[in-house]
Amino acid sequence: MTGDSSRKSPLTWAVHLSTLLLVALWVLPTFGLLVSSFRTGDQISSSGWWRALTTQEQQVPAIRLAGEETQKDGLFVIEGRLFDNDQTVVSHWGINSREPKAFEPGQPTTLEGGQTLVVQADGAFTLSSPQSMADLRMPRVFTSAATPPEFTLNNYTNVLTGAGTGQSVGQAFLNTLTVAIPATVIPILIAAFAAYALAWMEFPGRALLVAAVVGLLVVPLQLALIPLLQLHNAIGIGKGYLGIWLAHTGFGLPLAIYLLRNYMVGLPRDIIENARVDGATDFQIFMKIILPLSFPALASFAIFQFLWTWNDLLVALVFLGTGNDQLVLTGTLVNLMGSRGGDWEILATSAFISIAVPLAVFFAMQKYLVRGLLAGSVK
Amino acid sequence: MNPALQALITIIVGVGGCVGYFYFSNLFIDKVLFPATGENAGRNINRANMVRPWLFLAPAMLALGLYLAYPVFATLWLSLNQQMPGNTSQFVGLANYTQMMGESKFWESMRNNLLWLIVVPALSTAFGLLAAQLTDRIWWGNIAKSLIFMPMAISFVGASVIWKLIYDARPAGTEQIGILNALYLWFGGTEPVQWLQLPLWNNLFLMIVLVWIQAGFAMVILSAALRGIPEETVEAAVIDGANPFQIFFKIKVPQIMGTIVVVWTTITIVVLKVFDIVLAMTNGQWETQVLANYMFDKLFRANDWGVGSASAMIIMLLVLPILIWNVHNARKEMR
DSSP states (O other), X not given: OHHHHHSOOHHHHHHHXXXXXXXXXXXXXHHHHHHHHTSOHHHHHHSOGGGTTSOEEEEEEEEEOOOOXXXXXXXXXXXXXXXXXXXXXXXXXXXXXXXXXXXXXXXXXXXXXXXXXXXXXXXXXXXXXXXXXXXXXXXXXXXXXXXXXXXXXXXXXHHHHTXXXXXXXXXXXXXXXXXXXXXXXXXXXXXXXXXXHHHHOOOTTHHHHHHHHHHHHTOOGGGGHHHHHHHHHHTTOOSSHHHHHHHHHHHHHHHHHHHHHHHHHTSOHHHHHHHHHTTOOHHHHIIIIIHHHTHHHHHHHHHHHHHHHHHOOHXXXXXXXXXXXXXXXXXXXXXXHHHSTTOHHHHHHHHHXXXXXXXXHHHHSXXXXXXXXXXXXXX | OOHHHHHHHHHHHHHHHHHHHHXXXXXXXXXXXXXXXXXXXXXXXXXXXXXXXXXXXXXXXXXXXXXXXXXXXXXXXXXXXXXXXXTEEEEOTTHHHHHHXXXXXXXXXXXXXXXXXHHHHHHHHHHHHHHHHHHTTSTTHHHHHHHHHGGGGSOHHXXXXXXXXXXXXXXXXXXXXXXXXXXXXXXXXXXXXXGGGSTTHHHHHHHHHHHHHHHHHHHHHHHHHHHTSOHHHXXXXXXXXXXXXXXXXXXXXXXXXXXXXXXXXXXXXXXXXXXXXXXXXXXXXXXXXXXXXXXXXXXXXXXXXXXXXXXXXXXXXXXXXXXXXXXXXXXXHHX
């Protein structure tokens, strides 16, 4: 390490640069979505997220003029401002939607009724007419303006309450939590007992069972969908939370048993044999020695299973159903991609809500995740 | 009942039931069935110890059997039958398979799956290896690692949204909000491209999403393997005047070949089951269908359980070599 950094060879720089490039490639996609989730729909569709921090030239929705009429030099005049803030700079303006960029700021134009209108760069306008405009319908003004960067939390409140999306992401969030937590907790104990038996108890057929678990690790759960749905219907569970908890438990068990067994086999034999000699039963050994010592492996599996159940789409679609109140976050996202494909402020925000929890778990418990991966795949 | 309350009760019943089952069943064989007292104490202890492993294993075996082993055979059976009106079915032999073989969508799925099988494991492993090698040598390597590893926590659907924003295309003349089209135009492209609608290439754009997710996994495993390489082999090569690339490709890579194979096969399994990404991004349109999504279509949109199960069996068939290889290795280890 020190040897590498002390001689700053071109190669070291190349390594730093390549790593930086690689990290950027891997982080930027997510970052773009995060930035987008804080921008308004207009901003997202008028410029890329990478320009979120720059002042933007965009077409402002039409504004209808309003104001008090005053008399000045024999003319009737209405003066006012188009924008509340004073940072917006008008680059072009127009009086109909076909030609929204017809005029430069400060360039006066005559309207159909004979009035004269002029819009300044700072958004101040002057409308003047030889006759009173009291009964007149006020004209609309189209402007292209440079607006300063702006970030908003509105997307999050809208999406969480379901306002304007017809689909409450907040409800889906709760549904996902309801699926993921029992589906993570239940398999752990079942697997831990089985793993102990496979690691530390002598009985005929043990090797065969371990091999079977390894085999089941890779069985595609696609095969299980229809038979299990039939089974659930036959025993009266049908579609619902109980069904999906059971399904996730079954699908998660091979990995759980495999991980925990690999870990438990590596525990020191002396401790267990001493306990046996002292007259402890297997149940006591398991509860008092094995379980506490296996905490890292239990944590690894819990993280895997939580990430997997939280992120799963297929099992939820099949075993929970596709009604609006049964959808989990992933299902809601797929629906939104279909129905609101262009509304990036909704999509980006919903997606970020759905990946926030796994990301938090990931960064908080990364150590255990890595440990679990290494125990699970390297032989 | 409120699902949250139901969840809480399920956790309590589930965990309590487990502990209760294990505790009382152990108590039962120790105190009632084979008590370790009286004249048969020795024989009873032996018997109890013969039964006990199966007590520990029973719930897991039941769940595994019911939720993974049984469905394999049930699906096989379903694929040989045809659903008939009135909730009955009829044995039709291989008719479902021949029907499936006659569909062009099936062959499109097979072709695409083959492409996925080649490209995704290769690219993921390559990027993982590159990241592992690069990050092992710099002081901020751990931060870099954790950032490259991060997509692992993101759901396939979430990743699809992320990448759909990248591939987004707006009509020519308007501002592009997809970074790929923005870059493409900036580098002299004439017109924005609908990347996801370009046949054959769009498969690659979908695969990139999975590569992005899986490279971190490959990196973590391979990085551990690289650290396990004995220092002497590298030092000897340095003394012999090998350059860094020679050291990497001729000394390090051959030593971690076993791990590379494990990473490769693990990602292969993920690829065979890939479903969410295709469903969310193209739903199999524009010639991007894959087997798992084809199966989902058949099962739940066309309600054709026969052909759907047949395609599920094809996925099983493709997984089978890896399954056998894994089991073989596990048995070798046990000895």
